[in-house]
Amino acid sequence: MIKLDHVTKYFNTAKKAVDDISFEVQEGETLVLLGTSGCGKTTTLRMINRLLDPGSGHIYVNGKDVQQQSPAVLRRSIGYVLQNTGLFPHYTVSENIGTVPALLQWDKTRIRNRTITLMDKLRLPAATYAEVYPHQLSGGQQQRVGLARALAADPPVLLLDEPFGALDPLTRISIRKEFKALDELNSKTIILVTHDVEEAFELGDRICLMNEGRIQQLGPATALLFKPANDFVQTFLDPQRLQLELKSLLLQDLWPFLTTKDIPAGLQQLPAESSCWEALAAMTHSPVTVVCDQEQKEIDGNALMDAIASYKKQ
């Protein structure tokens, strides 16, 4: 769906902001561009909808080279969400959401219906919020409007630039949950830029960790955790390593390393798709049982930690 082919970008002749980047994002996949400030992740994102043009290399969206398309037409088919929302202060919420459909010359009824549908899905009842101006909304509400605006014309591709970065931690977590649960997003091809490791692991199907304009490692969360490509990847994740491991490892991944015992009755039963993090939360009082392929195993804290250690050794 989206393909970058040896893309390089210079801002000045001395330093490459983006250095020879290639990757592909499949339809319906969510790729997270992760890294510290100045690593080139936002620059990479902005080249996809031609807010910037690459110095060399090619970018394809839906099989077409973006350089061959008119920027305005290209951008109308790509949803774009910014950290500071960039809502139009002189437009009402519904007018903001209807911006791209209006550019695409949808008729008014269609725009209105679409706007109301989206507002309902994002827990902004149209009756209350349609005619309100952005400055009258809370930060979280503004961000939802920003998301609704990006989704309005139902674009197949979404680019999100630190969409939750300006929110306080609590709001951020709750909006992230809503974001994950939003059915509108299931079929979308999404590239999300963030510097928040936790967010990257929670939302990304694959993570592309960048530093100094280069890709350090690109793969699923577990690959970055357990098979780091270099020292940078290792050190980058170290501060939150335990939590990340617990969250990304599922009980079914550990299945071979869990021992079978006699199982007392009345224990809570967890599905094998649960993460170790969830299992730990559940077993604070008493051990739990897990069912996988009709086999049942009992686990407690020690058993879980042993299994993780064995998993990492293999």
Next chain:
Amino acid sequence: MDAPETFFDFVQQQSGKLLEQTLTHTGLTFISVLLAVAIGVPLGIFITRRKKMAALVLGFAGVMQTIPSIALLGFMIPLLGIGPKPAIVALFLYALLPIIRNTYTGINGVDNNVIEAATGMGLSRQQLLFKVQLPLALPVILAGIRTATVINVGVATLAAYIAAGGLGEFIFGGIALNNTNMMLAGAIPAALLAILFDWLLSLLQHINIRRSGKALYALPVIFLVLSSFYLIPDTYSSKMLAGFTPEFMGRKDGYLGLKSVYGLHIRTLVISDMIMYKAAYEKKLDVISGSSTDGRVKAFDLVVLEDDKHIFPPYYAAPIVRDETLEKYPELEPALNLLSGTINDSIMTELNYRVDYLKQNPEKVAKDFLVAAKLWKPASNGSKGTIRIGSKIFGDGYILANMYKMLIEGYTDLSAMTKTGLGGTKIVFDALTNDQIDMYPEYTGTGLLVILQTPQPVVDSIISDSKKVYDYVSMGFEKQFQVKWLKPIGFNNTYALMMRRSAATRLHINSISAFTNYVNHQ
């Protein structure tokens, strides 16, 4: 004698003229602001896209703003003549800076995130401009238009100096004639216009632009209607065009006398004496109300028409000094009287010519003359006291003030400082009576008519005798103001009607009667 005229009497009597001036003033203001918006807003938008041009364009507009208004009007004369055209262009240049700068600042001030979001969503540059940048910058742009409008209401008063009309005619006429009512009749409506327009535009600034989009289209229409108030007055068929100063227009020994005594009826424009001579020389005007000793009479080869029916009173110059000062420093009077009888009309014209036209420093001209007349002595650097010498903004005044300074410093132990350029008669005389200056050179005729406001029968009985006029004003000033007239200097800087020498010769005109005859039988 009539009871003194009140302000309301004046307004009532002159209501027709006042209305005409107010409309002209409004028209001048809005036509120039409209032009400035038409040019300034697109230019402001342009420089947000070509940042390199921004410094250049803003710099140019800024320089325009720093040129003194009257000078800018003066620069326009050779290019555009006199009348509304140069006035509108000058006002347009004044209005340009606030409009360009506010457009530029307003658009640059739009939140970058909003621009980025708009671009990222696929708005074209034009859509970005009209849907996002302009609506969001509009309050700032309107603030610029407001500033420009208020500035222009003020500057438009100066349009009267170059024959473009407006409320400046009353203001400058009032200052020149020491007629407070006339001055206020111009100044108060001008101030009210400024307040009114500022208020109206402020209302506009705060309405919701997008909700009242249609109302916004009315704005240019309103501007156009207001602009159309400016109708170029052209009611006389005579080919001859006269340019008179605001002062001359309202004086009995000026245009009023020309009308009543000579029966002259001619198309007139109100114009500043600063540019009048040049305008006559450049054939923008055919006849002007000059002063007989002005250096520019010589410089621009003009010829004075003989006042064969004696309507212009004698204007002999003499220093007038506060009695208080003379009592305190008795040595002052003999020193000042040294100049008496030394400068005749042709010498004064020559001196003025050197200052006005050859652009020599008045101080140097004054010294050269004193040296030649063997009156110059080096300054004694005395510290007994300081004499403050004032002068009006004419060449005569500058030169005489400098001569008196040198005489005081050379012949007494006093020091002297000059405060030249004190505007017209009213300003300089008020400065004298309010003890801001100690002395200045004044003309007998001005004393008689403007300051003492002598009743007409008395004027008529003494006007043809310069000695009687001098005695009358000496007595009057002593009695009313405790100010003393010292001995006359010698020259008579009277009003004179003058025209180009070539035209006068061609038409065989040498006197005002002959001129009137020519105009009335054209």
